[in-house]
Amino acid sequence: MTTRTLLAAAAGAAVALLPACSDSSSDTTTDSTATSATTTATTTTATAAAPVDAAVLQQPVDVFFDPAASTDDRVAVVEDGDEHRAELDQFTGVLAGYPLTGTVGEVTVVDDDTVTATTEVAGPHGGAPMPLQFSRTDDGRWVLDDDAACSILEMGRITCA
Known part of the structure; x- marks a missing residue:
């Protein structure tokens, strides 16, 4: 491997x-x-x-890594998720065979609508901290920035378009 x-x-x-x-x-x-x-x-x-804390950001991360979540669920927690629907659908299959988790840690403010959070991404063979960026949507929800989602997807060898 x-x-x-x-x-x-x-x-x-x-x-x-x-x-x-x-x-x-x-x-x-x-x-x-x-x-x-x-x-x-x-x-x-x-x-x-301090527009957001780790607990709020943990919610979209939990959905993103939940093997029982549907592609539609993942689309809803990723910025421009509809544009990545095919990749997120592939990720659903990856999670069925290789479960991953994400634990949001320290949050750093970029601006009023963007933060970066050190997130421990772990799987069956260990884990590592990753800085993941989150964006606030027009309706006030916090979602994974599409670049952050693509970084995770590419770890699973899923190419983002």
Whole structure:
């Protein structure tokens, strides 16, 4: 059996907050307004920096690797899944003979609609962590990015179109 190594680059985003500066000669009203604006900016940034956690991302991963899931189920948890229907149908057959699991770990924010999660992909012969990218759909669901899905499919020697 040949072992294939998959190298994937994970994108990360850094959010930097600059502290608000105030002039000591400013009046109390100005200082209060500056503090309020800084607090609002910090709250907004914190919300944008944590749009999803590992538990939410685990749901599409569970469906993707579930040998009992249908191709339609997999299509629903992959970005542009309909475009990969044939490959996802082949993957259903692969999972019947070679069960895989995925466990989502650390999540890194790329932007408001994209995150990368270190995901332990394991099978009967062991496992390895993979950075998988997820995208938020227009209806607010998180799905595997089509490139992430293709990376997994290619490990099973299924070529993505």
